[in-house]
Amino acid sequence: MTKVEENYKKIALPKMKEKFGYKNDTAVPSIKKVVVNVGFGREVAGKSSSEKKKVYDVILNDLSQITGQKFALKSAKKSISGFKIRQGMPVGGSCTLRRKKMYDFLERLINIALPRTRDFNGIDPKLIDERGNLTIGIKEHIAFPEVSPEKSKQIFGFEITVVTTANSKEEGKELLKLLGFPIKN
Numbered sequence: 667m668t669k670v671e672e673n674y675k676k677i678a679l680p681k682m683k684e685k686f687g688y689k690n691d692t693a694v695p696s697i698k699k700v701v702v703n704v705g706f707g708r709e710v711a712g713k714s715s716s717e718k719k720k721v722y723d724v725i726l727n728d729l730s731q732i733t734g735q736k737f738a739l740k741s742a743k744k745s746i747s748g749f750k751i752r753q754g755m756p757v758g759g760s761c762t763l764r765r766k767k768m769y770d771f772l773e774r775l776i777n778i779a780l781p782r783t784r785d786f787n788g789i790d791p792k793l794i795d796e797r798g799n800l801t802i803g804i805k806e807h808i809a810f811p812e813v814s815p816e817k818s819k820q821i822f823g824f825e826i827t828v829v830t831t832a833n834s835k836e837e838g839k840e841l842l843k844l845l846g847f848p849i850k851n
Contacts, residue, residue: 695832798838
């Protein structure tokens with residue numbers, strides 16, 4: 667059992683029940699899933715199709731190492747001439763983590779990756795939406811220990827969305843704080 671799971675069962679459940687007046691454990695908000703997204707944008711701009719394929723493979727391989735799960739390649743739904751994008755062209759990747767992989771990923775995110783990022787002073791509460799979901803951007807993927815900065819051919823950023831079952835921003839913020847997320851006051 668990871669520390670995040672332990673915090674949920676031993677700390678968050680009783681405190682959330684007390685603060686928000688939940689009657690039973692299943693009514694207390696929890697983390698439903700974690701979605702990790704990446705866009706290829708600048709990395710592939712102005713490159714040939716074989717070079718683009720290499721970039722896709724490198725990015726998706728690094729992110730698969732970080733999450734422990736294979737990424738799905740996402741294609742453009744329609745052509746946009748201003749961005750030189752054609753319909754069906756790969757534009758990003760996505761991965762949804764649940765259960766054990768989700769908790770393992772959150773453990774590494776909270777305890778290793780966020781403290782290793784440059785100029786990190788905590789997560790801004792504005793990043794939590796009205797449904798209690800947290801969306802943060804990681805500027806450099808090398809903050810995770812699975813990726814060696816020396817071997818990494820290119821540095822890229824990606825987005826992490828932590829989806830909760832909370833009904834309001836306040837409940838979501840309280841849940842994430844109790845789970846160990848470094849949220850600013």
